[in-house]
Amino acid sequence: MTPEDSQMLSRVTRRREIAPGLVTLRFLNPKVAHTTVAGQFVNVLPKVGFLDPMLRRPFSVYNIDGDEAEIIIQAHGRGTNILTETREGDMLDVLGPLGNPWNTASGDFKTAVLLIGGVGVASMQLLTRTLVSSDVPVQTFYGARSKTLFALDGLTNLHLSTDDGSEGFHGSNIALLRSQLEEGSIASPKLFVCGPTGMMRAAKALAAEFKIPCELSLETEMACGIGICQGCPVVTDDETFNTTGKRFRLVCMEGPSFAAERIVI
Ligand SMILES: Cc1cc2nc3c(=O)[nH]c(=O)nc-3n(C[C@H](O)[C@H](O)[C@H](O)COP(=O)(O)OP(=O)(O)OC[C@H]3O[C@@H](n4cnc5c(N)ncnc54)[C@H](O)[C@@H]3O)c2cc1C
Ligand code: FES
Helix, strand or coil: CCCHHHHHEEEEEEEEEEEECCEEEEEEEEEHHHHHCCCCEEECCCCCCCCCCCCEEEEEEEEECCCCCEEEEEEEHHHHCCCCCCCCCCCEEEEEEEEECCCCCCCCEEEEEEEEHHHHHHHHHHHHHHHHHCCEEEEEEEEEHHHHHCCCCCCCCEEEEEECCCEEECCCCCHHHHHHHHHHHCCCCCEEEECCHHHHHHHHHHHHHCCEEEECCCCCCCCCCCCCCCCCCCCCHHHHHHHHCEEEEEEHHCCCCCEEEHECC
């Protein structure tokens, strides 16, 4: 694929502010809307027509509806601060869909456990839709700093937790999930995880402890998003290194999600 194949100027049709610094942008882009599979992302220029900032920023496809797609953006640094100020009617320069989908096909689980931290929710609405349409039971453990930061659209069977105790379990979603795994109340689970690095590390350890499959969607820094700049490596495990001679994988091309045991995080 060349950038020309999948780059499109897309008009913003709806902007919604969920909380200060957390917005969704819906935009007209039939290609992204009709071809994205849950887990893929788009790479978006912070400002159309400006050379600074020059590099695109990656965002999971949060929702698709007809010819429109939606992303959810947490203001973090310069690029996302500019993007959260985008208005309805503005144009976005969108490259995508990029990356690989979540692996929902393997038969090694009965219950999909979605483990979400903060804006890691971005790829979970489409994942929920995919799983539910395949009749896979879903349990969602969603943690946020405070209740105002939840984006609950399209999620199901929620177990909420907050750092400040303003909603649901007071503590981490890892602790909440651990208690349910200890009770054995989730039949043959697989973890689908996206959130801050610390949470993903803890999820990987939890999955190893309970010997359950676990897939992590990484939010590594990126530039090109299409395998050219080599700017998004993830260290792979020694076994992979020994058998293939490769120690790194590119998150944009081989991810963003990886089986937890295959990568060092
Ligand atoms: C697959 C994927 C999906 C994601 N999905 C979402 C999502 O749905 N919602 C969300 O809010 N966040 C998402 N993120 C995280 C989001 O992309 C980052 O928060 C965002 O890129 C930060 O950009 P920034 O300009 O605000 O931050 P900054 O820290 O200012 O900039 C980060 C980016 O700028 C570039 N950059 C900045 N400085 C330099 C430099 N000196 N040299 C080279 N490059 C530089 C790099 O491309 C870097 O990735 C996702 C990340 C990935 C990888
Ligand atoms: S972001 Fe350029 S190779 Fe992955």
